[in-house]
Amino acid sequence: MAGMEYIQWLRWAHVLGACVLIGTGAGIAFFMLMAHRTRDAAVIAHVAGTVVIADFLFTATAVIVQPITGALLANAFGWPLTSKWILWSVGLYFFIGACWLPVVWMQKQMRDLARAAAASGEPLPPRYFRLYRWWFALGWPAFGAIVVIVALMIVRPV
Numbered sequence: 001m002a003g004m005e006y007i008q009w010l011r012w013a014h015v016l017g018a019c020v021l022i023g024t025g026a027g028i029a030f031f032m033l034m035a036h037r038t039r040d041a042a043v044i045a046h047v048a049g050t051v052v053i054a055d056f057l058f059t060a061t062a063v064i065v066q067p068i069t070g071a072l073l074a075n076a077f078g079w080p081l082t083s084k085w086i087l088w089s090v091g092l093y094f095f096i097g098a099c100w101l102p103v104v105w106m107q108k109q110m111r112d113l114a115r116a117a118a119a120s121g122e123p124l125p126p127r128y129f130r131l132y133r134w135w136f137a138l139g140w141p142a143f144g145a146i147v148v149i150v151a152l153m154i155v156r157p158v
Contacts (some may be wrong), residue, residue, distance in 0.1 A: 041117035048111035
């Protein structure tokens with residue numbers, strides 16, 4: 001087993017990464033929902049612009065850190081990467097990524113559509129609302145999956 005300081009640092013980094021993923025995801029969802037409810041293109045454009053930046057700064061960074069710290073922790077504790085709970089966590093992580101990647105693209109599209117509508121004084125186009133519905137729908141299973149991953153990390157069922 002690796003040194004305790006090293007393990008504690010890894011555990012801290014892994015838990016912090018999980019907090020960033022959950023917190024940023026929940027924050028982005030909340031602010032996008034609140035902006036969307038205004039139906040004000042300028043408000044939506046501003047919030048969506050901030051959301052796109054936050055996703056790249058925080059979410060993308062945590063997405064990279066999580067599997068690295070997770071694999072290093074598993075190695076440090078001697079947990080086989082073929083353990084059922086680890087395989088389920090990895091599978092759910094890829095599922096979340098499959099939801100998140102289109103969501104990032106949709107956020108950029110919604111931002112651009114809202115910016116164009118605000119600049120022209122036109123209402124938001126129907127495409128914005130279609131994208132929003134897909135964005136909203138993909139958020140629920142992704143958020144549920146991350147909650148399950150956290151439960152698996154805590155319980156570590158055999």
